[in-house]
Amino acid sequence: MSSETISGPILTSDGIPLKVSLKKAERINKIRAFLLVLPLLAFILISFIIPIGDMLTRSVDDRYINTVFPKTFEIYKKWDKQGLPSEEVYKTMFIEIGEAKGFKIGKASTRMNYSKSGWKSLIKKSQRKFKKIKEGPYKEQMIAVDKRWGDPIYWKALGEMVDPTTFGYYLNAVDLKYDSNKKVIAQPENRRIYMHTWIKTFKVSLLVTIFTLMLGYPIAYLLATLPLKYSNLLMICVLLPFWTSLLVRTVAWMIILQQKGVFNNLMVMAGLIADENRWKLMYNETGTIIVMTQILLPFMVLPLYSVMKTISPSYMKAALNLGASPLHAFWKVYMPNSIPGISAGGLLVFIIAIGYFITPELVGGKDGQMIGNWIAYHLKTTLNWGLCAALGSVLLAVMIVFYWLYNKIIGVENIKLG
Amino acid sequence: MSGKDSFVKFENVDKSYDGEVLVVKGLNLDIPQGEFLTMLGPSGSGKTTTLMMLAGFETPTSGEIYLEGEPISSIPPYKRGIGMVFQNYALFPHMTVNENLAFPLEVRKLPKAEIDEKVHKALSMVELQDFGTRMPLQLSGGQQQRVALARALVFEPRLVLMDEPLGALDKKLREQMQYEIKHIHENIGITVVYVTHDQSEALTMSNRIAVFNDGKIQQISTPDVLYEKPDNSFVAQFIGENNQIKGKVKSVNGKNCVVVTDNGDEIVSLKVNVNSVGDNSLLSLRPERVWVNSDKGDYENSFEAKVEELIYLGDHVRTRVNVCGNNQFIVKIPNSSDHSDLKEGAKVKLSWKAEDTRALDFKA
Known part of the structure; x- marks a missing residue:
C-alpha cells in the first residue's frame, strides 16, 4: 500500500529531508568556527592584504600629477611632439603652476623630476619669477624666465605622466627608462644601479642558503639523534643567539670581523697572515654573507630538526643491515627522507635573506648592499614611494616565481615543519 | 669450531650500556644451521640487545660472537650479510616496494636483469607480485610486514633476524603471518633468530626457544619441553x-x-x-x-x-x-x-x- 519511493530524498523521522536537517544542525558550528577565525581574518586583511594591495597600486599610480596639471595635460595630449608646444599649453601650464599650493606643486615637481631631472628646480625658480608676468602671450616670457622652458626635452618628458598609470617605476627598478618619445631604453651606464643590486641580492641569498644548509644539516642531525640530555643542551646553543637582539649580534660580528678586530688579531698573532695584509672581512659582501649566515642559521636548523626527528633511526639500521655502507645509506635513505626539511629551511632562509636590510646596512659597506637597502633608502631618504613600491613588487613577483618553480620541481606538499 | 652445531655461537658475551648494569650477562648460545630459534622474554630481559649484537648494531662489552666459526664483533653490520626484519618494518618510505627490495641487490652491484628476477621471486614468495610499484605507505600493515620479510630474504643472507616483527599486527593477521613465516623457513631452510615477548608466537613457530630474563637465558629447549618441563619458576610462570x-x-x-x-x-x-x-x-x-x-x-x-x-x-x-x-x-x-x-x-x-x-x- 504505502510504498516508499526509493529515489526520493531521505527523510528524518520527523519528515524533514535529511540534508536540510543536517545543514540546520551544522549551521551553529559553522557560525562558531567563522566567529573564531574572524579576528585573524580581519588582522590579515588589515595588516597584510590591504598594504600589499596599496603597494601594488602605488607602484603604477600616476594620478597625483594629473590632479595638479589636469588642463595642461588635456591640451598637451594633442601636441604632435614636434618642436615646442603651442602657446595654449604654455598658458595653462602657467595658470596651473600659479594655482597650485606650495606643498602640492612641490610633490608634483618631484614626480616630474623622476622623468627628467631639472624639472624640480625649473618649477621652483619659475614659481618665484612667474609673479612678474601679468599677461600673455606667455611662451616667450616663460622662456625668458628660464631657457629650459624652450627646451623640447623637458616638454617631451611630460609625455609619460599624462596617463593616470605608469610603468616608469618598474622600468626604473630594473635600470630601464622611457626616452623622450616614450620608448623603453636602458638607463645610461653611470645610472644603472638596480640590476647589479638585484643580482647581488640573489647571489648573497643563495650563498647564505647554501652555507646555512651546510652548517645546519649536521647540527640538526645531531639534535635529532643524540640522547635527550645532550640534544637539549645543543638546542639551547642553537636558540641562544635567537634570543639575543639582532643588533647586538651584528655589532658583535663587527667587533670580530674588523681589520683590527678579534679574528684578524688572532690570525696575525698566530702568524698566519702578515700584519699589513689583514683580511677585509667587513664592509663588503663577505661580511654580509658571514653575518647573515649566522643570523639565519636557526631558521634552517629548526625545520630540518623537526623533520629529522620524524625519520625513524631504524631506516638507517635497515640500510646498513641490507649491506649499504654508512655513506651510501645516508645518501640513499636518510637524505631523501630529510628533503622536506631541506626545502622548508631553504625556502625560509632564502625568503628572509632576499629582503634583508639591517645586516647589509651595518656590515655590508658599499659593496654588500642588497635590494632591501635601496627600498629603505628610497622610503626614508628620497621619499620616492612609487619606486619603493615597484622594487617591493618585483621582490614579491620574484618570490612567487621561485615558489612556483619550487612547486614544479619539488612540490609544495613536501614542505614540512614537523 | 665451525661445525654444524655452532652456525652462530655466543661465547661469554656481556653487554652493558652504562658501565653499571649488565643487560646481558655471560651469554653462551649455540645455534645450528637451519634452526628457527626464538628468544622469548619480558621487556628489558636482554633479548633485543642480544639480537642487536648479532646484527652488529651493538658491540659486546666482553666475549665474542662467531658466525660460521668467524669472530664477527669487529665486522660492521653492512658487511655481515645478515638479513633483518625490524619491529616497525623500516621500509624506506621514499622508495616503491620494488626499489626497497632491489636496494640490497643494487648495493651488491648485481646486474639489472638478475635484480629484477630476484625481486620478482621474493615478491612471489610473499604473494605480493602485483604490488611492486606501490609505495610502502599505500600497503596495509600485513602487506608491509611481508615486504619487510621479502626484503630481508631477497639477498639470500646466511641468517635472518626478526625483532618482534608481528607486534603491530592484529591478532588474526598475526596468527596467519606466524604460519607464513614458519612455512617460508621450512621451505628455504634458512637459519632464523626471532625475538618476541609473545609466548604463543614462540611456541607456534620455533624449533627451540631461549627464555630470557634478567640478562640471562633461563632455559633453552624445544617448545614442548619448555612447556611441560620448565626448569625454574620463572619459565613455568612465563610460559603458559x-x-x-x-x-x-x-x-x-x-x-x-x-x-x-x-x-x-x-x-x-x-x-x-x-x-x-x-x-x-x-x-x-x-x-x-x-x-x-x-x-x-x-x-x-x-x-x-x-x-x-x-x-x-x-x-x-x-x-x-x-x-x-x-x-x-x-x-x-x-x-x-x-x-x-x-x-x-x-x-x-x-x-x-x-x-x-x-x-x-x-x-x-
Whole structure:
C-alpha cells in the first residue's frame, strides 16, 4: 500500500529531508568556527592584504600629477611632439603652476623630476619669477624666465605622466627608462644601479642558503639523534643567539670581523697572515654573507630538526643491515627522507635573506648592499614611494616565481615543519 | 669450531650500556644451521640487545660472537650479510616496494636483469607480485610486514633476524603471518633468530626457544619441553598458564620430594630445582593436568577443594578453586557431560600426579 519511493530524498523521522536537517544542525558550528577565525581574518586583511594591495597600486599610480596639471595635460595630449608646444599649453601650464599650493606643486615637481631631472628646480625658480608676468602671450616670457622652458626635452618628458598609470617605476627598478618619445631604453651606464643590486641580492641569498644548509644539516642531525640530555643542551646553543637582539649580534660580528678586530688579531698573532695584509672581512659582501649566515642559521636548523626527528633511526639500521655502507645509506635513505626539511629551511632562509636590510646596512659597506637597502633608502631618504613600491613588487613577483618553480620541481606538499 | 652445531655461537658475551648494569650477562648460545630459534622474554630481559649484537648494531662489552666459526664483533653490520626484519618494518618510505627490495641487490652491484628476477621471486614468495610499484605507505600493515620479510630474504643472507616483527599486527593477521613465516623457513631452510615477548608466537613457530630474563637465558629447549618441563619458576610462570603453590621441602625420596604447604597439606612432587630438605619451593602445576572427582586410583595427590568461581569458555570451563591454602588455583575442566553439575561453593575432590607437579626454586 504505502510504498516508499526509493529515489526520493531521505527523510528524518520527523519528515524533514535529511540534508536540510543536517545543514540546520551544522549551521551553529559553522557560525562558531567563522566567529573564531574572524579576528585573524580581519588582522590579515588589515595588516597584510590591504598594504600589499596599496603597494601594488602605488607602484603604477600616476594620478597625483594629473590632479595638479589636469588642463595642461588635456591640451598637451594633442601636441604632435614636434618642436615646442603651442602657446595654449604654455598658458595653462602657467595658470596651473600659479594655482597650485606650495606643498602640492612641490610633490608634483618631484614626480616630474623622476622623468627628467631639472624639472624640480625649473618649477621652483619659475614659481618665484612667474609673479612678474601679468599677461600673455606667455611662451616667450616663460622662456625668458628660464631657457629650459624652450627646451623640447623637458616638454617631451611630460609625455609619460599624462596617463593616470605608469610603468616608469618598474622600468626604473630594473635600470630601464622611457626616452623622450616614450620608448623603453636602458638607463645610461653611470645610472644603472638596480640590476647589479638585484643580482647581488640573489647571489648573497643563495650563498647564505647554501652555507646555512651546510652548517645546519649536521647540527640538526645531531639534535635529532643524540640522547635527550645532550640534544637539549645543543638546542639551547642553537636558540641562544635567537634570543639575543639582532643588533647586538651584528655589532658583535663587527667587533670580530674588523681589520683590527678579534679574528684578524688572532690570525696575525698566530702568524698566519702578515700584519699589513689583514683580511677585509667587513664592509663588503663577505661580511654580509658571514653575518647573515649566522643570523639565519636557526631558521634552517629548526625545520630540518623537526623533520629529522620524524625519520625513524631504524631506516638507517635497515640500510646498513641490507649491506649499504654508512655513506651510501645516508645518501640513499636518510637524505631523501630529510628533503622536506631541506626545502622548508631553504625556502625560509632564502625568503628572509632576499629582503634583508639591517645586516647589509651595518656590515655590508658599499659593496654588500642588497635590494632591501635601496627600498629603505628610497622610503626614508628620497621619499620616492612609487619606486619603493615597484622594487617591493618585483621582490614579491620574484618570490612567487621561485615558489612556483619550487612547486614544479619539488612540490609544495613536501614542505614540512614537523 | 665451525661445525654444524655452532652456525652462530655466543661465547661469554656481556653487554652493558652504562658501565653499571649488565643487560646481558655471560651469554653462551649455540645455534645450528637451519634452526628457527626464538628468544622469548619480558621487556628489558636482554633479548633485543642480544639480537642487536648479532646484527652488529651493538658491540659486546666482553666475549665474542662467531658466525660460521668467524669472530664477527669487529665486522660492521653492512658487511655481515645478515638479513633483518625490524619491529616497525623500516621500509624506506621514499622508495616503491620494488626499489626497497632491489636496494640490497643494487648495493651488491648485481646486474639489472638478475635484480629484477630476484625481486620478482621474493615478491612471489610473499604473494605480493602485483604490488611492486606501490609505495610502502599505500600497503596495509600485513602487506608491509611481508615486504619487510621479502626484503630481508631477497639477498639470500646466511641468517635472518626478526625483532618482534608481528607486534603491530592484529591478532588474526598475526596468527596467519606466524604460519607464513614458519612455512617460508621450512621451505628455504634458512637459519632464523626471532625475538618476541609473545609466548604463543614462540611456541607456534620455533624449533627451540631461549627464555630470557634478567640478562640471562633461563632455559633453552624445544617448545614442548619448555612447556611441560620448565626448569625454574620463572619459565613455568612465563610460559603458559600455571598454578603455583608455595611450600617447604619436607623429605626427598629419589626423584620425588614431599612439599608441605603453609596450611599443612603434603604434596608429592617431582624434584626439579630444589636441593635439600628445608628449602623453599614453588610448586608448578598446569591447570589441564588436574582431575576433578576422578575415581582412578593412580594419583599421588588428592585433596578436597571448594569451587570459588566458574567461567564458561565454550570448549572448557575455567574453574577457580580453593585448595591447599591457595584460592587462585585454576582447573580447566573440559566441557563434557561428566561435570555439568558443578556449582559455585560445591566441594570437589582434585587429584593430580606427582610427575606433573614440579618442585621449582622459590625466590622470596
